[in-house]
Amino acid sequence: YKAIYAEKMGAEFPQDPKVQLMEAVKAVFRSWDNPRAIVYRRMNDIPGDWGTAVNVQSMVFGNMGNTSGTGVAFTRNPSTGEKGIFGEYLINAQGEDVVAGIRTPQPITKLAEDLPKCYEQFMDIANRLEDHYRDMQDMEFTIQEGKLFFLQTRNGKRTAQAAIQIACDLVDEGRITPEEAVLRIEAKSLDQLLHPTFDAEQLKKGEKIGQALPASPGAAAGKVYFTAEDAKNAHEQDGEKVILVRLETSPEDIEGMHAAEGILTVRGGMTSHAAVVARGMGTCCVSGCGEISIDEDAKVFSLGGYTFHEGDEISLDGGTGFIYKGMIQTKEATVSGNFGRIMNWADGFRRLRIRTNADTPADTANAVRLGAEGIGLCRTEHMFFEPNRIPKIRKMILSDTLEQREQALQELLPFQKSDFKAMYEALKGRPMTVRYLDPPLHEFVPTDPADMEALAKDMGMTVEQVKQKCDDLHEFNPMMGHRGCRLAVTYPEIARMQTRAVMEAAIEVSREKGFSIEPEIMIPLVGDKKELKFVKDIVVEEAETVKKERNSNIIYHIGTMIEIPRAALMAGEIAEEAEFFSFGTNDLTQMTFGFSRDDAGKFLYSYYQAKIYESDPFARLDQNGVGQLIRIAAEQGKKTRPNIKMGICGEHGGDPSSIAFCHDAGLTYVSCSPFRVPIARLAAAQAALNSKK
Structure with a gap:
């Protein structure tokens, strides 16, 4: 990394901690205007003149042995809205290892076995935070040599299905009003619930070739592409339904992810970049499929005894994590249950x-x-x-x-x-x-010679006369x-x-x-x-x-x-x-x-x-x-x-x-x-x- 820095910047990496800190701060400010940030703002209606902020805080280390670790957790399931702690952590690791999908983590409940005192303290703080904010919390934490540190908490990103479930549950628990429930659901996110799901009968006939983590719900069927650029071009230029298959995704892939019906990754957990971004977009995602053998350069992967090249068809079920060979038929969504309940509240307001x-x-x-x-x-x-x-x-x-x-x-x-x-x-x-x-009117006139001939015959005209009239309408x-x-x-x-x-x-x-x-x-x-x-x-x-x-x-x-x-x-x-x-x-x-x-x-x-x-x-x-x-x-x-x-x-x-x-x-x-x-x-x-x- 130091060699890359020296090559790109034409100077050695600074060794003065104060210089390092200020350069890091400036790097965050610069990130506001990088291409993927601009795309993200456009997708989410965020004004460019807001600017970003930088938090500076003391560092704690999760990579100091088997009594250290790091993780990400939610107070409720961000995919389904089910009440109960949901998250992942890694022993002897830093936060980037979890969110970048470099290693596949353990479920947060295993922390109770590894470090029971830390788990008990973690659960107490997590519950207090949700009570205080009256919403599902997304928390990041590090354990350094047996001591628990909370790095941040925020209202968690969630699928539309989870947003509706959580909002209705919080009303039923007496924590929020129906008005607050309606305001908490991002209207655009309902798009996730209004698109087709797999037809149950067709799903039974589907050939299952693998299973991984159900990172973002929904049904997706399409043609395999291996780069964000190829996925974007296939969708925008050729109108293809696309499945983006990657070793792991990064923020640079955002446009390809946006163009895709579904995302399949080899590495990464339920809180990896692919999972979090896909959930935010309402895009089906199956992550952490370690059974896949992939060669991104050759644009080919193998799974379940089959080899898939660019353009081959697969289907993903983001609710179960199952991966299927070929395209599976879908069925229309319905407005019922808690969805209908939210809609009824909305109609009243x-x-x-x-x-x-x-x-x-x-x-x-x-x-x-x-x-x-x-x-x-x-x-x-x-x-x-x-x-x-x-x-x-x-x-x-x-x-x-x-x-x-x-x-x-x-x-x-x-x-x-x-x-x-x-x-x-x-x-x-x-x-x-x-x-x-x-x-x-020119939009209706024929351009195909066979259509012109049929029209001429029907109207008792010559083909030349029909062609001339069509030209006159231009x-x-x-x-x-x-x-x-x-x-x-x-x-x-x-x-x-x-x-x-x-x-x-x-x-x-x-x-x-x-x-x-x-x-x-x-x-x-x-x-x-x-x-x-x-x-x-x-x-x-x-x-x-x-x-x-x-x-x-x-x-x-x-x-x-x-x-x-x-x-x-x-x-x-x-x-x-x-x-x-x-x-x-x-x-x-x-x-x-x-x-x-x-x-x-x-x-x-x-x-x-x-x-x-x-x-x-x-x-x-x-x-x-x-x-x-x-x-x-x-x-x-x-x-x-x-x-x-x-x-x-x-x-x-x-x-x-x-x-x-x-x-x-x-x-x-x-x-x-x-x-x-x-x-x-x-x-x-x-x-x-x-x-x-």
């Missing part, structure tokens, strides 16, 4: 309503099961991409005359209507906001081109068809099932009051026609998406025509920043390194810029229409910090993907409790 973004009956049913109170965004264009529908939308797009377009739309009407009916049935009377056709900047309400201005018949589908579906389901349904029709990409009124008049005319035909007095609402900066600034006028606003924060962010959300990833990392931005504005709402526009629109909209309903339906609808902003801005609801509904429910409750405090 929050003000924001929670809806979901869903385009299919299956997504709708799943979101309702997870607690969604309706649909905040139904993207109707997603209903057109199925193989039996895409030719019909293409016929409509490539039609030369109004008559041809209307004929093609008539063929689409039954499909659109049947989807709406199925979704209204799944909602059982809960509201649904239907966004009319939004994307540029736009230089399609995201800011002929899309959204602009399609309805040019082709009113599209809005008419969609209105008929929505209204007929709502009327039929309300009569057949007895549900009270009030359709919410959302006109996208509006930038001006007159633009909205033009499309709204078409919608109202068709809706009233359907009501008359069906002898119905059904109530419906027409609103708009605020996703253009001009719309936010003109919201007071637009609210004269719109009964509700839904902030499309994906496009609003894109247009406010001038970033393409499809391409920003290519340069944002440089911005993080340069400390220009600390987080991805498409994942975490930019509260200073985009948020300012939302506040302006909300205030102006309420002035014009005091009872206006407002929500957001971009990706930010499932991000806890963005949800807290929506609460403060006075929005009515947030809408997010089905699996993020419980996260949003908890985050909304925390926002309400924090603002009350």
